[in-house]
Amino acid sequence: MITLLNIIPTTNTQISADTLVQFELKTPVAALFRRIMVAFEYTAFQTTELAYAQDPAGLTGNAFNGLYAALSTIEIVTDIGFQHYLFKILRAPLWPDSPNLIVYAFDVAGGEL
DSSP states (O other): OOEEEEEESOTTOOOOTTOOEEEEEEEEGGGOEEEEEEEEEETTTTEEEEEEEEOGGGOOSOOBOGGGTTTOEEEEOOOTTEEEEEEEEOOSSOOSSOOEEEEEEEETTSOBO
């Protein structure tokens, strides 16, 4: 079972141009992540930007796309029995509008979020 935790800022919160968005994803070790995708939807511009689309198990360098690469990170969280990551995302140079966070996650056991 994939779990999305500790979303900051909280749901339905308008963010300022330089707000750091963070959240955690975890799944039991027996069902390792196969792919995680993170996007931001800008309703005012009718567009969506893909910030991340990878298997996080092979974290090497910066796996974020385009405007998210310079200021975003993924940290491994120590959590016995789980594959657990902390995402910290900031768009460079700034958020053009208050976006909607979209997270898709898939594990090898067929779990989806």
